[in-house]
Amino acid sequence: MPAEYALSNVWLGIGVVIALFAIFYYVGWWASRKTASDADFYAAGFSIGPVTNGLGMAATWASLATFLGVIALIQKLQVPFVYLWIQWTISIPLLTLLYGTSLRRMKAFTPASFIRARYGKPSTVVIVCWMTLIMVMYALGQMIGLGQAFELLFGVPYNIGLIVAGVATVGFITMGGMYGASYNAAFQMVVMTIAMVVPMGAIMKAMGSSGWWFPPLAYGDMVPSMLKMIPTFFDMKYDVRWYFALIPAFTLGPVALPHLAMRVFTSSSVKSARWAVVWFALFLGLLFSGTYTAGFAGNFFRATTDRIIEKPDQTLLILNVFYNPALVAAFVMGGALAAGLSTIGGNLMAIAGLIGNDLLGIVAPNMESRKKMRWGYVALAMGGIAAILLAFRPPAFLVTSILWAFGLLATTATPAILLGVWWKEANKLALIISSTICGILYIVISPHVLPSICVGKGLVAALGMSGGMVTVPMSFAMFILLSIAFNRMSALSAYAPTLEDKKVIDRIHGWGEHYEESRYNGITWPLIASVVCIVVMIWGLQPWS
């Protein structure tokens, strides 16, 4: 691959990468000595404090795309893509509020642990399958990115870059379990924030901005020049429905991402989880604002130098090679690497939890803690190896944008978790039917499978925004209406929530053993929600311009 970006001294890049991996392995080794039970392996012994966890949450959320893909998409869509990215920050606060603290209270390892306690085994299999598919898509995208990053940085063939980066990455993640993933993620967040923000200051200064001292927010003096060159840069471009469509697919999808929820579950207490979220918002806001600056600077650079960037993904790296010393450029690449690794760490831990704990827990429910932990290590390593093998020749359906997969998760898993936590009537069979039917429908109406029956067109359809606006509300409405109907059919009484299922809800909300039937019950508000969902669905079905 001919790279537009090349380090003048490749050994600088190798040095930065080796130094980073040495730290990751040290943390992994240190963490392995602390891991003695399944709770240590999957939830870091429920011991992570607010600041470390806030950094870890932000790192897990920020992926390789923060350094590569986003900037390219800002160049393509300009400011609307910034709006799309801003709303990612809601994910962890919203999931913490809506179910994170409740599930932390029950000491769940993954959201599927709750599904098993609340809905039983068949529903868990359905949800675990969807979540694992999405985690594999996520990890695969990051793994491919890592291989490409090594190819770009060292000029080695993609396959060799993939093997070296993949094996080295899976090694330290498997070694450290959740303790290692948590502390490494916190460190990776510091690295990626410095790599994004500090070199950007030098770039802004070279571009003539007086606000170089604080790149995330102080480049306003470049706006008039930008508007002269690209008058449409700040235009909102799309209609209200486009902005609304961000909610079902991109806000409600990440709420159910297991690797994000697992970060909340590692908190040392329910209260600590909430404080971690405050730090998360501050840290992620800083990194993301740096990304928007990079997107702005990339457009500014193109317009002022008339340079055509053939691979917009590499914009940040090109800017650094152009304006900064080679060592700084190598460190920025290290930051991108850290972003990819923190996400892969979260993805692999989620796959390990879903397979090694939730699925295996169905087959062997009485397995002892240490044995569960050992299976966790096996599942983690196997998940990593599978991601590396898939990345050699990735199947087309798995490399669809991860943004599209968020809509699939919002359709299949979010209603199960949210209604399961907040509504005692949520029915097991209704969950299986609504999750399966609407999930399949989401895939079918996307442009990736049968383009002739696609809802929406262009990027809105490719990213799953138009599809999500149909299937996410449909899934909620179908789940609610079927639950109400099924719970009243004596032939289907086996699927109705039992008293024990309902007690789970009171318990995770903090009521202890003091159960009361009327709490989180009733059908008026769920019916109103269904009507709203149906209206949104009909709106989503209208032709997209």
Added chain:
Amino acid sequence: MKEKLYKKEIWLTVVFSVLLILMGHSATIFRLFPGLQQGTFWGFPTQYIAPILLGWFGMAVVCLVMAILCNRFDDEMEEHAASETQRLERVINE
């Protein structure tokens, strides 16, 4: 007391859900009311910088208030659950 706590939990959840969504999706407001797309702040068009600031500092402030109020609510719940347990124990002993 039980009823009051239950209502409070629902209200806290609804209010903070709405606030979080507003902080993350404030751009939609500028789209709904195009008249707001005027003026500048720190040199940026308002419709650009306001969503960035709300998505960062606005979100952090909402999360801060959420942490304080929800943690305080947890204390009330724990107090309530403990008093209920004591009451039940007394009834059983009697």
